[in-house]
Amino acid sequence: MATLIRRGLVHEGLSADVATTGEEAIDAAADADVDVIVLDVMLPGIDGFETCRRLRSAGVWAPVLMLSARDAVEDRVAGLDAGGDDYLVKPFAFTELLARLRALTRRGGNDRAAPLCVGDLRLDPATREVMRGSIPVILSATEFALLETFMRRPGEVLSRLHLLDNAWDVAYENRSNVVDVYVGRLRRKIDEPFGRCSLETVRGAGYRLRP
Amino acid sequence: MATLIRRGLVHEGLSADVATTGEEAIDAAADADVDVIVLDVMLPGIDGFETCRRLRSAGVWAPVLMLSARDAVEDRVAGLDAGGDDYLVKPFAFTELLARLRALTRRGGNDRAAPLCVGDLRLDPATREVMRGSIPVILSATEFALLETFMRRPGEVLSRLHLLDNAWDVAYENRSNVVDVYVGRLRRKIDEPFGRCSLETVRGAGYRLRP
DNA sequence: ATGACGCTGTCACGTCCTTGTCATCCGTGC
DNA sequence: GCACGGATGACAAGGACGTGACAGCGTCAT
Numbered sequence: 001m002a003t004l005i006r007r008g009l010v011h012e013g014l015s016a017d018v019a020t021t022g023e024e025a026i027d028a029a030a031d032a033d034v035d036v037i038v039l040d041v042m043l044p045g046i047d048g049f050e051t052c053r054r055l056r057s058a059g060v061w062a063p064v065l066m067l068s069a070r071d072a073v074e075d076r077v078a079g080l081d082a083g084g085d086d087y088l089v090k091p092f093a094f095t096e097l098l099a100r101l102r103a104l105t106r107r108g109g110n111d112r113a114a115p116l117c118v119g120d121l122r123l124d125p126a127t128r129e130v131m132r133g134s135i136p137v138i139l140s141a142t143e144f145a146l147l148e149t150f151m152r153r154p155g156e157v158l159s160r161l162h163l164l165d166n167a168w169d170v171a172y173e174n175r176s177n178v179v180d181v182y183v184g185r186l187r188r189k190i191d192e193p194f195g196r197c198s199l200e201t202v203r204g205a206g207y208r209l210r211p
Numbered sequence: 212m213a214t215l216i217r218r219g220l221v222h223e224g225l226s227a228d229v230a231t232t233g234e235e236a237i238d239a240a241a242d243a244d245v246d247v248i249v250l251d252v253m254l255p256g257i258d259g260f261e262t263c264r265r266l267r268s269a270g271v272w273a274p275v276l277m278l279s280a281r282d283a284v285e286d287r288v289a290g291l292d293a294g295g296d297d298y299l300v301k302p303f304a305f306t307e308l309l310a311r312l313r314a315l316t317r318r319g320g321n322d323r324a325a326p327l328c329v330g331d332l333r334l335d336p337a338t339r340e341v342m343r344g345s346i347p348v349i350l351s352a353t354e355f356a357l358l359e360t361f362m363r364r365p366g367e368v369l370s371r372l373h374l375l376d377n378a379w380d381v382a383y384e385n386r387s388n389v390v391d392v393y394v395g396r397l398r399r400k401i402d403e404p405f406g407r408c409s410l411e412t413v414r415g416a417g418y419r420l421r422p
Numbered sequence: 423a424t425g426a427c428g429c430t431g432t433c434a435c436g437t438c439c440t441t442g443t444c445a446t447c448c449g450t451g452c
Numbered sequence: 453g454c455a456c457g458g459a460t461g462a463c464a465a466g467g468a469c470g471t472g473a474c475a476g477c478g479t480c481a482t
Contacts, residue, residue, distance in 0.1 A: 057366065057422045085310055128368045128413055140440060141415025177458085178442055184459060203450085203457070351429060388469085389431055395470060414439075414468065 005038060008094050020044075022051035029060045036101055041068040041079070049082040056082075059115065059124070065100055067092075116151040118211055121190065121198065123151050132194055139189060142167065146182050147190070150199070150209035159206040183207055212278075216249060219305050231255070233262035240271045247312055250295070251278045263295055276311060327362040329422060330409065332401065334362050343405055350400060353378065357393050358401070361410070361420035370417040394418055 002018045009016040017034075019025035022043050029037060037055070041048035052064050065086045066079040079087045086100050115124040122131040128144060130137040139147065145167040150158065160179045168178070187199050198210045213229045220227040228245075230236035233254050240248060248266070252259035263275055274296040299308060326335040333342040339355060341348045350358065356378040361369065371390045379389070398410050409421045 086313065126367045127419065128416055142441070144416075176442070177444090180458065181442075181460080187459095201458070353430070387431070388433090391469065392431075392471085412469070 001040065005094075005097070008098075012098065022046040022048070022054070025051055026054055026058055026060075029055055029062065030058055034060075034062045037062050037064045038097075038101070039064050039066050039084070041066060049079065052079070052082040052084055065097075116148070118151050118154040118209060119198065121151070123148055130190070132190055132196075135194075137189055139186075142182060143186050143189065146179075147186055150207075154209050155211040157202045157205050157208045163206070179207075212251070216305075216308070219309075233257040233259070233265070236262055237265055237269055237271075240266055240273065241269055245271075245273045248273050248275045249278060249308070249312070250275050253279075276308075327359065329362050329365040329420060332362065332409065334359055341401070343401055343407075346405075348400055350397075353393060354397050354400065357390075358397055361418070365420050366422040368413045368416050368419045374417070390418075 002020065006016045006018050017028055019028045022045055025037070025039070028034075037060075039048045039052060043051065046054070048066055048068070052066070055064065063085040065088060066082075066084040067088055067090060068079065069090045088097060088100060115122055115126075117123075120133045123129075123144075125148065130139055130144065130147065146163065149163055149166040163179050167182075183199055183201075191197055191199060200208050200210055202208055213231065217227045217229050228239055230239050233256055236248070236250070239245075248271075250259045250263060254262065257265070259277055259279075263277070266275065276299060277295040278299055299311060326333055328334075331344045334340075334355075336359060341350055341355065341358065357374065360374055360377040374390050378393075394410055394412075402408055402410060411419050411421055413419055
């Protein structure tokens with residue numbers, strides 16, 4: 001069935017990858033940047049619902065269209081609850097699958113605050129999680145706000161004043177070196193443990209996050 | 212809001228009519244042969260609940276999705292009692308509205324709102340039952356509303372303000388620590404007896420329900 | 423009526439973390 | 453060597469959070 005669908009999609013000029021188990025799908029979706037996922041409920045090993053849940057908790061927010069042979073109400077509800085965006089019952093017309101996939105991709109996924117990524121640094125404003133690669137980093141509120149400011153303008157040199165305006169509540173007028181101190185604290189958490197150097201000092205101008 | 216939803220639905224290739232009052236909605240639904248009704252609770256004149264009841268007694272059996280600005284328990288119960296088939300709390304993702312409308316139109320019958328599951332926590336808005344695994348948990352009204360707010364956005368960090376807006380009826384002055392107190396009470400019921408730690412504190416930001 | 427009881431929101435207090443400042447140290451350009 | 457901008461360790465003050473106690477309120481059975 002998966003191969004059949006894949007052949008049909010390729011025939012439409014789209015590209016598609018096939019995974020035969022839930023684990024495989026999660027790995028593939030985490031690696032590749034997929035636009036939409038077609039997920040059969042009946043899978044060897046972990047089933048489609050669980051796969052969908054794990055995809056979501058793995059940070060994959062691509063729309064999921066669930067395929068099921070059964071038309072039971074519980075299945076549909078379970079599918080939607082597991083984080084599915086649409087539900088199609090087998091047997092179906094291939095044109096309908098296409099139409100639904102088009103509808104799903106047109107919407108551009110769930111409107112959830114998108115995580116910011118710069119290199120292997122990832123910052124999720126919604127969950128307030130920060131990851132260097134696959135290792136979570138614990139930041140305080142101010143450190144988080146500062147890093148977010150940097151990640152919204154990767155590569156740009158940001159002045160101390162700009163950083164103060166964006167990561168601190170009130171604009172400090174006085175000659176404070178808070179920014180310097182916090183850049184140092186940030187470096188100690190996101191760079192030093194990993195031997196990196198993403199936060200650069202630009203003498204006389206400010207700091208920049210290397211893209 | 213109604214115009215916004217209508218535009219979104221039309222964009223999906225569906226057709227939609229807008230009514231701005233309860234009376235208008237009843238007249239329109241009685242004339243046209245509608246598939247599903249989206250009904251805001253807050254309406255000028257007769258409110259959403261009463262509108263729903265009158266729709267039913269007028270012989271309109273199309274599924275009704277109630278829209279509520281607040282997540283108050285009373286609203287939900289009232290909405291379901293008035294003959295609503297599902298309810299959605301503002302603000303919501305448009306994709307979720309679509310998914311629920313699809314689910315409503317696909318099934319012909321009247322099903323109640325689907326239970327929410329996060330890990331082995333289960334919360335059924337319709338029956339007001341909460342289970343940790345297979346063990347039922349007894350919650351007060353406020354505790355229930357708070358937990359439901361968390362379970363609608365698992366993994367996300369929710370600010371005290373967001374929690375107040377969604378689980379409490381009126382907006383409190385932010386000097387109060389009700390949220391802290393109730394998070395504590397919730398922890399004592401859903402976490403401590405089970406040695407879990409699903410409700411995390413995010414210093415300087417709020418709380419989050421671990422997915 | 424009355425008392426018991428549970429729910430709700432407030433408050434005070436203790437603990438621990440965060441925050442911003444300061445003094446000092448370091449490297450670079452003159 | 454010297455001046456300057458930046459880095460860093462130490463630290464005090466304040467803030468954020470958790471918790472127990474408590475009063476007001478409504479419900480319910482007596």
